[in-house]
Amino acid sequence: MEKKPARHTRERIAACALALFNAHGAAAVTPVAIALEIGISPGNLHYHFHNKGELVGELLSRYEAEIAPLLEAASLSDDVEDLWQFAHRLFDTLARYRFLFRDLNALMADYPAIAPRLKRLIARKEDAARRALAGLSQSGQLVADEAARGMLAVNLSLIGTCWLAYDEARSGTAANAPARGASQMMLAAAPWLTSDAGARLARLSRDALARPGQRG
Amino acid sequence: MEKKPARHTRERIAACALALFNAHGAAAVTPVAIALEIGISPGNLHYHFHNKGELVGELLSRYEAEIAPLLEAASLSDDVEDLWQFAHRLFDTLARYRFLFRDLNALMADYPAIAPRLKRLIARKEDAARRALAGLSQSGQLVADEAARGMLAVNLSLIGTCWLAYDEARSGTAANAPARGASQMMLAAAPWLTSDAGARLARLSRDALARPGQRG
Numbered sequence: 283m284e285k286k287p288a289r290h291t292r293e294r295i296a297a298c299a300l301a302l303f304n305a306h307g308a309a310a311v312t313p314v315a316i317a318l319e320i321g322i323s324p325g326n327l328h329y330h331f332h333n334k335g336e337l338v339g340e341l342l343s344r345y346e347a348e349i350a351p352l353l354e355a356a357s358l359s360d361d362v363e364d365l366w367q368f369a370h371r372l373f374d375t376l377a378r379y380r381f382l383f384r385d386l387n388a389l390m391a392d393y394p395a396i397a398p399r400l401k402r403l404i405a406r407k408e409d410a411a412r413r414a415l416a417g418l419s420q421s422g423q424l425v426a427d428e429a430a431r432g433m434l435a436v437n438l439s440l441i442g443t444c445w446l447a448y449d450e451a452r453s454g455t456a457a458n459a460p461a462r463g464a465s466q467m468m469l470a471a472a473p474w475l476t477s478d479a480g481a482r483l484a485r486l487s488r489d490a491l492a493r494p495g496q497r498g
Numbered sequence: 499m500e501k502k503p504a505r506h507t508r509e510r511i512a513a514c515a516l517a518l519f520n521a522h523g524a525a526a527v528t529p530v531a532i533a534l535e536i537g538i539s540p541g542n543l544h545y546h547f548h549n550k551g552e553l554v555g556e557l558l559s560r561y562e563a564e565i566a567p568l569l570e571a572a573s574l575s576d577d578v579e580d581l582w583q584f585a586h587r588l589f590d591t592l593a594r595y596r597f598l599f600r601d602l603n604a605l606m607a608d609y610p611a612i613a614p615r616l617k618r619l620i621a622r623k624e625d626a627a628r629r630a631l632a633g634l635s636q637s638g639q640l641v642a643d644e645a646a647r648g649m650l651a652v653n654l655s656l657i658g659t660c661w662l663a664y665d666e667a668r669s670g671t672a673a674n675a676p677a678r679g680a681s682q683m684m685l686a687a688a689p690w691l692t693s694d695a696g697a698r699l700a701r702l703s704r705d706a707l708a709r710p711g712q713r714g
Contacts, residue, residue, distance in 0.1 A: 306607070386667045391522070426689075433685040444656065448659055451620060452617060454617070466656070470653055
């Protein structure tokens with residue numbers, strides 16, 4: 283009989299931790315609860331992750347790996363269709379790691395080792411938004427000076443960081459939250475667009491809303 | 499010798515709890531820490547507030563009492579100057595009770611009794627924004643149909659709920675955060691305004707930024 287590979291157990295722990303953290307917040311979930319959920323001993327879990335901070339760090343690494351190419355592509359964008367696609371992909375990724383930005387300051391206080399990484403992620407999000415807006419401005423699809431683009435980038439990043447937490451607090455449901463978040467983000471950018479780019483964005487929005495559950 | 503009035507002790511407890519909750523988040527502060535801080539026994543604190551949930555509830559009541567007339571006035575507004583004043587007052591109040599929206603979902607999960615009240619507060623914030631935008635639209639200072647105004651109201655409420663938490667996470671400082679939050683909120687509304695109303699808002703903004711530490 284083959285021995286179960288350690289890699290497999292590590293994966294199961296990470297997947298289970300992610301699901302439980304997303305459902306209840308990282309603060310409310312103990313390593314013992316994770317071990318119980320997947321039917322291993324707390325000692326076995328401890329062999330793979332010495333504490334909850336290591337688990338949070340591992341999941342943050344996965345989020346960073348997924349979000350980095352997305353932010354890179356967004357910052358090179360000069361078209362409104364790219365912005366639309368970006369918003370949807372961003373919120374899909376955010377939803378899969380929603381615990382990271384659910385109680386952001388508590389998470390940073392509880393795990394000081396990962397706080398600078400979360401801070402850097404937000405800065406990179408703002409930077410990607412700023413560059414995308416500069417691209418749209420250069421290609422004549424957006425009318426806003428650099429100061430306004432800077433503040434708009436902060437609002438876009440705020441929506442792209444806090445939407446899921448805000449929406450959960452107000453509606454108590456996660457249903458369709460990523461798509462609604464993407465729409466709220468596009469609404470923030472829309473009035474700065476020239477009429478042609480704005481009309482294209484409105485069409486994408488309308489088409490997406492006409493097909494609930496799907497993406498444009 | 500006069501006996502110290504119970505009312506006075508209750509006030510000291512509430513003020514100290516607010517300061518500690520704001521600094522560290524409600525989850526990180528124990529009743530014993532509050533009692534120690536103001537030099538009373540845990541038993542005396544327990545006489546006034548039976549648990550942390552009661553303390554959080556009392557502070558939430560104070561926030562509700564301060565924010566209610568503000569939201570009422572905002573929803574009756576039909577002028578851009580009112581909107582500007584509202585944003586500044588909102589963020590000043592938020593800053594004094596910042597723990598309430600710092601780790602919002604964790605707070606709602608930790609104190610289920612106050613969760614519906616926080617949810618209702620967010621709904622009232624969105625409603626006030628929606629009515630203010632309808633007023634600006636009727637007086638010809640804002641151009642947006644009802645659907646766009648509804649989504650913009652959600653973005654304004656999102657900024658007016660999450661800004662301090664977001665800004666703390668990205669900058670690590672609370673310095674001038676309310677004024678910056680008010681500016682971010684106004685930036686969200688600005689492009690929807692007619693050129694005259696927009697110019698007046700831009701002038702208010704410029705004047706305020708030229709007098710750092712003061713308000714316009």
